[in-house]
Amino acid sequence: MKKVGNHNSISRKIFFSLALALTFSLTSLSQNATPAAPAADSASAPAAPAATGGGDAVAGKALFNANCAACHALDKKMTGPALRGVSARHTKEWLYSWVANSSAMIKAGDATAVKLFNENNKAVMTAFPQLSKQDIDNIIAYTDEKKPEPVAAVGVTPDGKGGQVKEDGISNNVILGALSLVMLMLVIMLFFVNNVLTKVAKANGIEVADKEPGLPIWKAFAKNQFLVLVTSIFLLLASGYFVYGWMMQVGVDQDYEPIQPIHYSHRIHAGSNGIDCKYCHSAARVSKNAGIPSLNVCMNCHKNISEVSDTTATPEHSKAFYDGEIKKLYDAVGWDGTKYTGKTKPVKWVRIHNLPDFAYFNHSQHVTVAGIECQKCHGPVQTYEIQKQFAPLTMGWCIKCHRETDVKMEGNAYYTKIHEELSKKYGVDKLTAAQMGGLECGKCHY
Numbered sequence: 001m002k003k004v005g006n007h008n009s010i011s012r013k014i015f016f017s018l019a020l021a022l023t024f025s026l027t028s029l030s031q032n033a034t035p036a037a038p039a040a041d042s043a044s045a046p047a048a049p050a051a052t053g054g055g056d057a058v059a060g061k062a063l064f065n066a067n068c069a070a071c072h073a074l075d076k077k078m079t080g081p082a083l084r085g086v087s088a089r090h091t092k093e094w095l096y097s098w099v100a101n102s103s104a105m106i107k108a109g110d111a112t113a114v115k116l117f118n119e120n121n122k123a124v125m126t127a128f129p130q131l132s133k134q135d136i137d138n139i140i141a142y143t144d145e146k147k148p149e150p151v152a153a154v155g156v157t158p159d160g161k162g163g164q165v166k167e168d169g170i171s172n173n174v175i176l177g178a179l180s181l182v183m184l185m186l187v188i189m190l191f192f193v194n195n196v197l198t199k200v201a202k203a204n205g206i207e208v209a210d211k212e213p214g215l216p217i218w219k220a221f222a223k224n225q226f227l228v229l230v231t232s233i234f235l236l237l238a239s240g241y242f243v244y245g246w247m248m249q250v251g252v253d254q255d256y257e258p259i260q261p262i263h264y265s266h267r268i269h270a271g272s273n274g275i276d277c278k279y280c281h282s283a284a285r286v287s288k289n290a291g292i293p294s295l296n297v298c299m300n301c302h303k304n305i306s307e308v309s310d311t312t313a314t315p316e317h318s319k320a321f322y323d324g325e326i327k328k329l330y331d332a333v334g335w336d337g338t339k340y341t342g343k344t345k346p347v348k349w350v351r352i353h354n355l356p357d358f359a360y361f362n363h364s365q366h367v368t369v370a371g372i373e374c375q376k377c378h379g380p381v382q383t384y385e386i387q388k389q390f391a392p393l394t395m396g397w398c399i400k401c402h403r404e405t406d407v408k409m410e411g412n413a414y415y416t417k418i419h420e421e422l423s424k425k426y427g428v429d430k431l432t433a434a435q436m437g438g439l440e441c442g443k444c445h446y
Contacts, residue, residue: 055134055141063139067128070304075147077338078304079123081116083143092140099136101127121338251356257388258350262332263325264387268312271382277374284363284374292349295333302329306337316385352389359395360444370433371408376401402438406430 064072064083071079086095090112097105098113102125105113117123131139201207221227269275278284283291308322334341355361366372375381379390391397407430409419415436422431437443 055137055139057138057141057145059135060138060140060142063131063135064142067131068139071123071125074143076306078306080120080125084145084147086143087140092137095140096133096136098125099128099131101129103127252392252394253354253389254392255388255390256352257386258352259386260350261347262328263317263321265317265322266381266384266387268308268322272312277381278367281374284367286364286368288362288364290363295329295347298329299333299335302326303335306330314385352387353393355393358445360446369408369412370405372405398444399434399439402433405433407433407436 068083072081072083074082074084076082090098094112102113102117106117269280270277280293280297281290282293283289306323306326308319308326310319312322313319329335330337332345332347334343334345366377367374377391379388381387381390407415407419409415409430418436419431422435423429426435428435432438
């Protein structure tokens, strides 16, 4: 009887390789395949609002947001009354006079004007003599529009938790099921092929040679003293490297992203609305610390903004979620929608950036004197939904910045003489913070 090599091992390797290749190809295909975008339906596209009563509602919306939105909303009372359908409550001629100069009408004793003034806590409305009658007609046309029906945001579940809904394409579960079925079929095929090969070998009088046992790899390794020495040295060096790297990360909180008691989105405020960082963190211009803005700063805007726009929602956070956070702010400052109740609650903010006590850092020196943008150290905050620590805030990170950043000399007479002397010493036109003494230990440690 002839003896041959272990054909079972070879066949297993071949079929296993084929199965693995097929699996990866199907997986790649499923990941790259994206559902085709639905064709635009011109019939379902929202049409531009038509002009109402001689006014342009589109232009009126822009005028309303620029002049009226600070004190009025369409569907709820704010500082002033709700304005949807205002043309049904007052004549146009009366509205022209009221918008141009409401105080004059009140002083003249107009009964409707006096009543409206008293009903709204005697809040004086700003006069808008610059608005023409056509402008006011446009605003009225906008306020006369019917209240739109709420439309569920694409990709946001009714509960507002952001679960994705796939209307087209194949679901991941179907793809995984198909892959599992293919793998099962390949295993069965491999089993049958192995049985057939075994029967063929027996029928032809072929005996499969058993593999001779060899020396275990660990024994072969232990007998090679040079290999043991090199491996030991490598392991010691690698261990020292990883231990040093781990110890150097103690106290480094880069990417620390805590959840705050009131959700604050820098993406909405600094990004979408373009609010300057130093409006809220005004202490950064004149103080060592940037400080946490007081809730009164928030209420400068949110006294008249009790809800976000429909376009603010994301798959992670719904409009209802953001509106609920604004209500938390109102509860903290004691605002009932029209007045302060005096019942306040402290907000326990979670600190994100925290330098050690032995390190000195002055925000005003960097923000006002050096003119460094906030994003240099805090990252693209205008894109952050949840604020995090962008930089490692390590000594090496600060030193690298001092070595790369040129000192702002324009309009700073304090540095003129020092710059002239040091520029000659170093032979450069512009000095870095390091060349100006930014690497001296006493600058940051005291």
